[in-house]
Amino acid sequence: MTDTRIKLMVSFLLIIAITSMKHWYFPIAVSAFCIIFAHKFGILGDYSKKLVFPFVLALFILTVQGFTYGTNIINIGIIPVYEEGLEYGFLIFSRVFASASVLILLMLTTSENELLDSMRYFGIPITIIEISSFMSRYIRTFWGEGKKLKLAQESRCGFSRNAGFTKQMQNIASISGALITRAFARSEEVYRAMLSRGWKPDLKYSIDCHPLNKRDVVLGIVLSSGIIAILGFDRLVT
Amino acid sequence: MHISDGILEPKWILFWFVISAIFIALGLRIINKRIAADPAYLPRISLIGAVVFVISVWHIPVPVTGSSSHPVGTPLASIIIGPFATVVISAISLFFQAFVAHGGLTTIGANTFSMGIVGAFGGYLVYRMLKNISPLWFSAGMAGFAGSILTYLTTALELALSLNPGNVMHYWKLYSLGFIPTQLPLAFAEFAFTGYVIKYISETKSELIDAQGYGISRFTKTALALMVLIASVIFVGAYFGYINGGGNAGVDGTVETLAAPAAVSNGIGVKLMARLGEPVGFAFVGITGGLVTGYFWSGARRKS
Numbered sequence: 075m076t077d078t079r080i081k082l083m084v085s086f087l088l089i090i091a092i093t094s095m096k097h098w099y100f101p102i103a104v105s106a107f108c109i110i111f112a113h114k115f116g117i118l119g120d121y122s123k124k125l126v127f128p129f130v131l132a133l134f135i136l137t138v139q140g141f142t143y144g145t146n147i148i149n150i151g152i153i154p155v156y157e158e159g160l161e162y163g164f165l166i167f168s169r170v171f172a173s174a175s176v177l178i179l180l181m182l183t184t185s186e187n188e189l190l191d192s193m194r195y196f197g198i199p200i201t202i203i204e205i206s207s208f209m210s211r212y213i214r215t216f217w218g219e220g221k222k223l224k225l226a227q228e229s230r231c232g233f234s235r236n237a238g239f240t241k242q243m244q245n246i247a248s249i250s251g252a253l254i255t256r257a258f259a260r261s262e263e264v265y266r267a268m269l270s271r272g273w274k275p276d277l278k279y280s281i282d283c284h285p286l287n288k289r290d291v292v293l294g295i296v297l298s299s300g301i302i303a304i305l306g307f308d309r310l311v312t
Numbered sequence: 313m314h315i316s317d318g319i320l321e322p323k324w325i326l327f328w329f330v331i332s333a334i335f336i337a338l339g340l341r342i343i344n345k346r347i348a349a350d351p352a353y354l355p356r357i358s359l360i361g362a363v364v365f366v367i368s369v370w371h372i373p374v375p376v377t378g379s380s381s382h383p384v385g386t387p388l389a390s391i392i393i394g395p396f397a398t399v400v401i402s403a404i405s406l407f408f409q410a411f412v413a414h415g416g417l418t419t420i421g422a423n424t425f426s427m428g429i430v431g432a433f434g435g436y437l438v439y440r441m442l443k444n445i446s447p448l449w450f451s452a453g454m455a456g457f458a459g460s461i462l463t464y465l466t467t468a469l470e471l472a473l474s475l476n477p478g479n480v481m482h483y484w485k486l487y488s489l490g491f492i493p494t495q496l497p498l499a500f501a502e503f504a505f506t507g508y509v510i511k512y513i514s515e516t517k518s519e520l521i522d523a524q525g526y527g528i529s530r531f532t533k534t535a536l537a538l539m540v541l542i543a544s545v546i547f548v549g550a551y552f553g554y555i556n557g558g559g560n561a562g563v564d565g566t567v568e569t570l571a572a573p574a575a576v577s578n579g580i581g582v583k584l585m586a587r588l589g590e591p592v593g594f595a596f597v598g599i600t601g602g603l604v605t606g607y608f609w610s611g612a613r614r615k616s
Contacts, residue, residue, distance in 0.1 A: 084520070085390055089317045089418050093325070101318070124413035130315035135319065135475065143476065166319060166475065173317030174413060181411040189411070201347070202352075206404050209365065213408070216359075216366045237565030242477070247508030250367045254392065255517045257363040259355040268355065275351040307410055 077290040078188040079195050084297045085180045089173045090257055091305045098165045100308045101172035108175035117182050124178045125171075132170035139163030186210050208264075223249045314409065314423045315467060317416030324474040329421030331600070334405055335429050338398040353560040357393055361401035365408065367509075385503045386427050387459030388509055389434025391452055391521060395436040402428025426466035435459025435506075437540055448521075449511040456506025460499040464491045479587045543599050 092101050113122040144158030190210060193203050227245060228234075237245070286294075320328070346353045368385025403424045409415050413425045435455035442451035448570035468487035469480075513520050540608040585593040 088419060089416070090325070091327060092419065093318050093320065094322055127413055128318075129417075131316050133320070134490060135471070138490055139475070140596055142483075142486060162475075169318035170316050171318070173418075177317055177410065177417060178413055181413070186408075188412070199340055201344055202400065202404065203377075204354060205343075205358045205361065205400065206407070208355060208403060209362045209401075210408065212359050212362035213365055216363050219369070239539055243501070243504040244508055246370070247505055248512055250363075250370075250505075250509045251512030251516065253363045253367065254360060254513060255520065257359040257538060258356065258520055261359040264359065267354040274320040275347055281393075303371065 077286055078184055079179060079192045080288065080294040080297075081184060081291045082189070082192055082196075084294060084301070085176055088176050088301050091301045092169050092172045092176070094305060095164070095169065095308045097308055098168040098235060099163075100304060101168040104172040105168070105175045107173070108179050111179060112175075113181075115183070120182060121175070121178050124181075125174055128170050128174035132167040135170075136160075136163035136167045139166070142178055164184055212257070216257065219256065220249060220253055225250060314406070314415030315419045315470060316428070319420055319471065319545060320422055320474040324470070325421065327421075328419075328425050328470065329438055332399075332403065332421040332424040332429065334603070335396070336424070339398075339400040342394075342396045343400060357397055357401070361389070361404070362597045364392075364401065365405045368405070369409075369414075379596045382429050383456070383505050384427060384460050384463050384497075386432040386463070387439070387455040387502070388452075388506045390432040390436040391439050391455060391506075391510060392513075398432040398436075399424065399428045402432065422470050426463050430466040431459040431463035433540065434462040437537065441575075448514050449507040452509030452510035453503040457499050457503040459506075460495070460502040464495045464499075467491070476581075477587060487507050504531045542602065545556070547610075 088104070092104060095101055096100045109118070109121075140163050141153060141157050142156070142159060143162060144156030144160075146157040147154045147162070148157055187210075190203065190207055193206065228248060246258040339388060343353070343357065347359075364385050367388075369382050376588070384400055386398055391402060403420060406415050406423050406513070407417075410417050410420065435458055438458040439455035441452050442454055446454075465488055468491060469484050471487045472480050472483035491514050529615070584597070587593070
């Protein structure tokens with residue numbers, strides 16, 4: 075299993091490299107590799123679902139560029155489409171597709187706890203790590219609690235899904251407000267629990283992280299070199 | 313709408329990271345001060361942050377389009393925990409959201425700026441301005457509306473700056489217009505959502521939104537209000553100048569003669585203006601310079 079820190083560093087470098095690429099076929103090749111990996115690991119369904127949001131944004135940019143940017147008009151009859159805009163739009167589209175693929179693969183193969191653990195290694199301030207740890211734990215708790223509240227609300231009269239906009243908004247807002255007040259009350263309990271376990275505001279945490287093993291370092295160097303080589307190759311191609 | 317990885321050019325990724333990092337550092341400073349004075353603030357801000365994250369990914373009904381979408385959430389958060397703390401919570405939320413393919417890793421800086429900084433500060437400013445002259449639900453609702461609109465205008469600007477640096481104003485307008493069919497109805501939904509939530513909290517646990525100051529000094533508040541006001545005047549003035557075809561004629565000469573008579577012709581300022589275009593360039597320089605100078609001015613004066 076590869077170290078999370080290496081996975082994060084390599085993924086970040088790969089996304090930056092994809093963003094810098096000048097030819098659409100390199101990002102498309104990266105996307106194709108990601109699809110093969112997703113298929114191999116049996117996560118193709120999840121991978122495809124998560125691609126929908128970046129895909130929509132990429133399509134929006136492709137449309138705006140295609141219809142507005144450039145001078146060479148491709149005549150399709152009703153509206154003029156610009157050649158340069160389509161080329162540039164498709165380059166952006168391919169970059170988004172590839173970057174999102176890399177990120178989704180990273181996310182599907184790495185747990186939140188592993189990510190939070192690696193934050194210390196990257197020098198993230200301790201307050202951010204503490205807030206992130208609390209948030210990642212309580213997001214799940216409140217998500218479940220919110221669903222229970224919604225179910226309870228729907229099981230009572232007057233909370234129909236067919237209600238008008240104002241009524242529906244009032245219903246959602248009452249659940250949201252209830253969740254916020256519950257979070258406030260629970261934070262007092264959490265604070266007491268922290269104190270009973272010896273927590274103090276000036277508590278010093280160890281900043282030492284376990285060192286990277288040689289195999290992971292070598293893998294990181296090889297992958298990073300590969301990414302830089304692909305980027306160099308992209309720049310050399312005219 | 314969060315910007316995904318692969319859209320922004322690397323130099324813009326870095327630029328937005330730097331701007332957001334300044335606000336995150338200020339936010340962290342305020343949070344740490346609050347934790348030192350009241351240690352229970354750490355779990356409180358984290359748990360409320362978690363709830364705001366949860367409700368901001370819930371789908372709310374959107375009028376007109378007949379569909380549903382999720383609210384921005386940062387105007388609501390800024391009313392409850394303050395705008396600076398909201399910046400930190402937004403950055404963390406965006407990190408988590410990147411891992412459900414909402415936004416991206418390299419665009420956390422840009423998304424934090426649009427959602428966590430402009431959305432939160434814009435919404436909070438509207439809330440504070442209307443709070444004493446209108447009902448609480450209305451001022452909160454307007455904060456939601458303004459925060460939502462400002463977030464999408466900023467996202468459109470970020471896209472225009474990176475994708476079409478040669479014609480920023482034109483593409484800013486185009487991207488903003490492209491967002492309108494979905495985002496304007498969503499802004500109305502955000503108005504209703506934020507208004508109702510704050511009304512509910514004020515009726516059940518009013519101390520949650522009556523907390524004074526959020527650890528921001530009066531000086532910082534005044535500086536921020538002035539910064540937003542001046543930036544708005546510059547933006548509006550520059551925009552009207554642009555649509556009237558004036559091209560900001562006369563600005564260059566005045567600035568060069570009065571402010572920088574010995575300016576280097578190929579210095580960073582000139583390059584910045586060439587890259588951003590003068591209206592946006594002047595606005596950015598004004599915002600950043602004003603914030604840095606204003607924030608550290610009192611400290612520097614005290615030391616001297």
